[in-house]
Structures are given as structure tokens and as C-alpha cells.
Amino acid sequence: MPDTAAPAATDDALLMLLRRLDEDGYDFVTPTPLTHQRVVRRPGMQEARSVRDVLGWSLPFRDGLLAPDLFDALDAAGMLARDGDLWRSAVRVSRVHGLLFLHSAFPTAEEDSVFLGPDSYRFADFVAREMGHDCRLHRLVDVGGGAGVGALVAAARCWAREALLTDVNPRALRLARINAQHAGIPLATRLASGLGDAPQDCDLILANPPYIVDPAGRAYRDGGDLHGGEISLEWARAAIPKLAPGGRFLLYTGSAILEGGRDRLREELRRVAEDAGVALAYRELDPDVFGEELDTAPYADVERIAVVGCVITKPR
Structure with a gap:
């Protein structure tokens, strides 16, 4: 499907916001939702006292807290909502590997939320480690790329003649385009599910798919x-x-480790690689995440959820 574009004026407003934040040295690392909830329950965190409270911790704020140009940028972009006598921003801004990323405000409960969190930082680290030095690519594709963390971290380290990000979420595509433009990285976007519409002969395909069983069926999580x-x-x-020959698929995901230490995802990926005649490298990046999910019925036979990094390489 063709790229989905938002009105230029609203994009320009968000670009101005990112430029101003960069000039001011803005920095925020997005924690897990549980950590976020704990922090904002603390005394003194009911109302924003700084730009970081507004655009990082998603706290409501009063007129006059933000500089007029920041307030006007959020307003022009349609990213402000009233909360009684206060305002709330519909976006957060976080920094990953030196780059600023727009993504959805907390809590990310809407079906089309644009998520960025601790998995995004681990994914960025995984991608950066795999890029090597003096890397050059003809074609890079980030499938289900969300706010653009994988594509932009890769492209910032490895020159790519073509860089494409796909997602099923038009809001994600819009924010990814703005994030890329602010970073000075050419990035095409495409509204698409999976890799069906992706081009052939890719040197690098990146993926950080959802890996939790989500009863609500949210696309970014399930x-x-x-x-x-x-x-x-x-x-x-x-x-x-x-x-393409010599091309690689970098998969960052989670695997439910069953009783006795069995990793079914690893078993299935090994079969896929053997059947296709490609090389597979697979390792755990974090042995235990989302432990709270083990209290739910779908995980009754699971010992832990591990984050894994998988690299599939096609022979030359």
C-alpha cells in the first residue's frame, strides 16, 4: 500500500518540538509500565513541574509551564487534551542511542498506541552490535517498525541506499517519518502487515515483533x-x-521457556532454518522479563520469559 502522510503543518510542528528539545538537551529513558506507575504515584508527581514531566512522565500540566513555542507546537499538532483545569500531551519523547523518538503517552492502552519501552532499548543495542564497522547496505527493511527505533539506529551506523519501515499502524508510520526527518535519515514508510509487501533482495531485515499473549489483542503487544x-x-x-545472498534477518523477540527449560521457539526456528538452508545464530539477551505474565492462564506451564536475539543469514 502507498505511504500514509499526515498534513505537513502538523508534522512541521512536531519537528520543531524535537529540534527545540534537542537544543535544550532533553533526555528521558522510558521505563516499564509498572515502574512508570510506581514513580507517578509518589508524592509530588500528580502534576508536572518540568518539560520532562510533561513529555516523559506524561503528567498533566498547567498553563504557563511549557514555553509558548513548545505548547504551540503540541497544540498545532493536535497533541494536547484538556484534563479538567490542566493539559495533557498525547505524545512522549524519549532518547535512544542519542536519537529522539516521539511515541504515545502513558498509558499505552489504545489499540493504535505507538509503543517504546525497555524492549526498544534492548532491541537498539542488539541491532547496533550487529552492524559492525564501515557497513554499507543496498536495502534495509524494518518490519513492524513502530516509532522507528530499529531502522534509525541501524541506518545511523550503516549507510543504506534504501531504508523502508512497515507497520499496520498509521500513527506509528507518521511518528516514524517525523523521527527520521529529525534525525536526518531518509526513511520510506509503508502501511503493511508483515513482510508480504516488502521488496526482494534485502541486505538487512529487522524485526521486533510483539511476543506476549494479550487477551485484548493489541497489535503492538499480542x-x-x-x-x-x-x-x-x-x-x-x-x-x-x-x-539477498549474504543478507541477514535480525529478530529481537521473547520466548516462553517451558518447564524443564524447553525453548519451543528456538526449536521451531531451527527447523525453519534447516529447511531453508540458512544459518541460524540464537542467544538469550535477558533471561527473565514480564514475570507478572506468569500469573496468567496462558503461561501456566512457563518457567520464565526470555528475550532472545536471532540472526538468520542467507548463504552467498
Whole structure:
């Protein structure tokens, strides 16, 4: 499908916001939702006292707290909402690997929320480690790329003639385009599900798919069957035919480790790689995340949820 573009005036307002924040040295690291909830429950956190409170902690704020140009930029972009006598921003801004990213305000409860959190930082680290030195690519694709963390971190370290980000969420595509423009990185976007519409002969395909079983079925969170690993497996199958000789598929995802230490996702990915005649490298990046999910019925037979990094390489 063709790129989805927002009105230029609203994009320009958000670009101005990012430029001003960069000039002022703005910095915020987005924590997990549980940590966020704990922090904003503390005394003195009911109302914003700084730009960081507004655009990081998503706290309501009074008229006059933000500089007029920042307030006007959020207003012009349609990113302000009334909360009684206060205002709230509909976006957050976080810094990942030196780059600023617009994403959805807390809490990310809406179906089309644009998520960025601790997984985004681990994903960025994984991608950066795999880029190497003096890297040059003909074609890079970030599938389900959200706010653009994977694509922009990769492109900032590895020159790419073509860089494409796909997502099913038009809000994500809009914010990714703005984030890329602010970073000075050319990035095309496409409204698409999975890799069906991705071009052939890709040197690098990136994916950070959802990997938790989500009863609400939110697109940015629900990984489907296989204890949330279904989408990861589907994207791996779809990526292999899209790779150029020597091309790589970098998959950052979670795997439910079953009783006795069995990793079914690893088993399934190994079968896929063997059937396709490609090389597979697979390692745990974090042994234990989202432990609260183990209290829910879909995870009754799961010991832990591990974050894993998978690299599939097509022979030259």
C-alpha cells in the first residue's frame, strides 16, 4: 500500500518540538509500565513541574509551564487534551542511542498506541552490535517498525541506499517519518502487515515483533499462539525468501521457556532454518522479563520469559 502522510503543518510542528528539545538537551529513558506507575504515584508527581514531566512522565500540566513555542507546537499538532483545569500531551519523547523518538503517552492502552519501552532499548543495542564497522547496505527493511527505533539506529551506523519501515499502524508510520526527518535519515514508510509487501533482495531485515499473549489483542503487544511466539516464527519464515545472498534477518523477540527449560521457539526456528538452508545464530539477551505474565492462564506451564536475539543469514 502507498505511504500514509499526515498534513505537513502538523508534522512541521512536531519537528520543531524535537529540534527545540534537542537544543535544550532533553533526555528521558522510558521505563516499564509498572515502574512508570510506581514513580507517578509518589508524592509530588500528580502534576508536572518540568518539560520532562510533561513529555516523559506524561503528567498533566498547567498553563504557563511549557514555553509558548513548545505548547504551540503540541497544540498545532493536535497533541494536547484538556484534563479538567490542566493539559495533557498525547505524545512522549524519549532518547535512544542519542536519537529522539516521539511515541504515545502513558498509558499505552489504545489499540493504535505507538509503543517504546525497555524492549526498544534492548532491541537498539542488539541491532547496533550487529552492524559492525564501515557497513554499507543496498536495502534495509524494518518490519513492524513502530516509532522507528530499529531502522534509525541501524541506518545511523550503516549507510543504506534504501531504508523502508512497515507497520499496520498509521500513527506509528507518521511518528516514524517525523523521527527520521529529525534525525536526518531518509526513511520510506509503508502501511503493511508483515513482510508480504516488502521488496526482494534485502541486505538487512529487522524485526521486533510483539511476543506476549494479550487477551485484548493489541497489535503492538499480542504475539499470538506458541505462548506469544507465533508472529516471530511467521516473520522469520517470510523474511528468508526476501533476503539477498549474504543478507541477514535480525529478530529481537521473547520466548516462553517451558518447564524443564524447553525453548519451543528456538526449536521451531531451527527447523525453519534447516529447511531453508540458512544459518541460524540464537542467544538469550535477558533471561527473565514480564514475570507478572506468569500469573496468567496462558503461561501456566512457563518457567520464565526470555528475550532472545536471532540472526538468520542467507548463504552467498
